[in-house]
Amino acid sequence: MRLPLSLLAALGAAVLSGLAAVGRVTLFALATFRHMLSPPFYGREFLVALGNVGWLSLPVVGLTAFFTGGALALQIYAGGARFDAQAVVPQIVALGMVRELGPVLVGLMIAARVTSSIAAEIATMKVTEQIDALVTLSTHPMKYLTVPRVLAGIVAVPLLVGLGDIIGIFGGFTVGVQSLGFNPSVYIRNTWDFLEPLDVISSLVKGLAFGFIATLMGCYAGMRSGRGAQGVGRATKASVEGASVLILAANFLLTGVFFSL
Amino acid sequence: MIELAGVTKSFGANRVLAGVDLSVGRGRSLVVIGGSGTGKSVLLKCILGLEAPDAGRITVDGRDAATGDREAFLACFGMLFQGGALFDSLPVWQNVSFRLLRGALKRPRAEAREIAIEKLRRVGLSPDVADKVPAELSGGMQKRVGLARAIAADPQIIFFDEPTTGLDPIMSGVINDLIREIVSEMGATALTITHDMTSVRAIADEVAMLHGGVIRWTGPVAALDASGDPYVDQFIHGRAEGPIAALR
Ligand SMILES: Nc1ncnc2c1ncn2[C@@H]1O[C@H](COP(=O)(O)OP(=O)(O)OP(=O)(O)O)[C@@H](O)[C@H]1O
Numbered sequence A: 001m002r003l004p005l006s007l008l009a010a011l012g013a014a015v016l017s018g019l020a021a022v023g024r025v026t027l028f029a030l031a032t033f034r035h036m037l038s039p040p041f042y043g044r045e046f047l048v049a050l051g052n053v054g055w056l057s058l059p060v061v062g063l064t065a066f067f068t069g070g071a072l073a074l075q076i077y078a079g080g081a082r083f084d085a086q087a088v089v090p091q092i093v094a095l096g097m098v099r100e101l102g103p104v105l106v107g108l109m110i111a112a113r114v115t116s117s118i119a120a121e122i123a124t125m126k127v128t129e130q131i132d133a134l135v136t137l138s139t140h141p142m143k144y145l146t147v148p149r150v151l152a153g154i155v156a157v158p159l160l161v162g163l164g165d166i167i168g169i170f171g172g173f174t175v176g177v178q179s180l181g182f183n184p185s186v187y188i189r190n191t192w193d194f195l196e197p198l199d200v201i202s203s204l205v206k207g208l209a210f211g212f213i214a215t216l217m218g219c220y221a222g223m224r225s226g227r228g229a230q231g232v233g234r235a236t237k238a239s240v241e242g243a244s245v246l247i248l249a250a251n252f253l254l255t256g257v258f259f260s261l
Numbered sequence B: 001m002i003e004l005a006g007v008t009k010s011f012g013a014n015r016v017l018a019g020v021d022l023s024v025g026r027g028r029s030l031v032v033i034g035g036s037g038t039g040k041s042v043l044l045k046c047i048l049g050l051e052a053p054d055a056g057r058i059t060v061d062g063r064d065a066a067t068g069d070r071e072a073f074l075a076c077f078g079m080l081f082q083g084g085a086l087f088d089s090l091p092v093w094q095n096v097s098f099r100l101l102r103g104a105l106k107r108p109r110a111e112a113r114e115i116a117i118e119k120l121r122r123v124g125l126s127p128d129v130a131d132k133v134p135a136e137l138s139g140g141m142q143k144r145v146g147l148a149r150a151i152a153a154d155p156q157i158i159f160f161d162e163p164t165t166g167l168d169p170i171m172s173g174v175i176n177d178l179i180r181e182i183v184s185e186m187g188a189t190a191l192t193i194t195h196d197m198t199s200v201r202a203i204a205d206e207v208a209m210l211h212g213g214v215i216r217w218t219g220p221v222a223a224l225d226a227s228g229d230p231y232v233d234q235f236i237h238g239r240a241e242g243p244i245a246a247l248r
């Protein structure tokens, strides 16, 4: 009798703390928007963040997308061969990359690369009293640290996703033409004719949402960091976990929304 | 004029401040002494609103520090943190002139740099330090950059958390003179934490001793040696024996 009760209590506590975390993240997101809409705006910090989130993520995004697109072409070819449908490779690669894999892969890569570095940087600033110092220098940490990074995520990640889509399709094209015997111009025409504007729009909207989530979670975990090196480590881990789970959940929701359109 | 009445602050079960009453007159220099871990840094953070006190009232020039216009309140403050708290992503001169590069006090970059180099000179640092990043400096140099940043915008109220810790005796003397000068020539109000009795005598108009979460003794610096308080006596003479336990 005792065991089930304590199990239930533990479950209840976990649910409650989960809900509390959701509430805190929501409030943090609202505060970010509020600070975004009121001056001052720190342009220099925004440009630096844009470089970190966007430009420096290009290599990892490009490589991930290329290899995934290539592998996807092989799998679809193998699967399609079972019912004589090898010819659909270009169409399915394009659809798979643009609607699903492009945004998700880029989102997760950004969570690994950008969320973690934002969280570690801000947490270290918190631990070494740099955030307190900002306040005493009449600078709001949300405006100076969070807003530029989140804005950079919102601007840069959709662009990265668009680029990832193209590179992924190119990966499929390379494999298709080099080893599966597709005619290059037919491959390109089939891809181009098949994709609809809504596919591309859904890809970019997902990118926007994932960029927001990834940068927001980095800032949130960093700002809430505990004391010491351990606090920084925990904040970094929590930020990547939170961002990854939220990105996949948002992907599920957004896919549902676009599916019903 | 800074006034504290009945300020308390606990971290969980750890009751750090248990009813602090303190006042610093405008243009005066108060030094707070007290054992390590007694809550001196927490006291400064409460006044600045970086930590929220659990109870009590803090007023600056009659205005409540917690409510009211935080912008205007912070605009007249300068703070040297115990650990320096320099921004490691910015070069030294941009740390020093942080306030002058953005916000209400914004100046042209060249002018802000000039001021930064001038403030660095005042804390005994040569101009070639200006373009280094904080990680390239020694602990004592970082402390002095933090000091230069605290005074960069000529604040009316300045808090120094252990300004001479980690400095050699000559540099300590330079910093003591600087703090004295800021108070007597620029009319600033200063609240300094230090363990260095030479500094106390060089900087202070008044001295307050924090112990057991309350102000144990306060009085003019001239009365420090004849305070008649066994806690103060033990502290200023650095005796291991006395009412203050060595283990805390
Ligand atoms: N953010 C915090 N969370 C939990 N405890 C804290 C926090 N800040 C300070 N404390 C505790 O408050 C007490 C006083 O700390 P404080 O830093 O004010 O000491 P101090 O008097 O400045 O000591 P020192 O002379 O060594 O700098 C310590 O016991 C410390 O552990």
Ligand SMILES: [Mg+2]
Pocket: B040, B041, B042, B082, B161
């Ligand atoms: Mg301290």
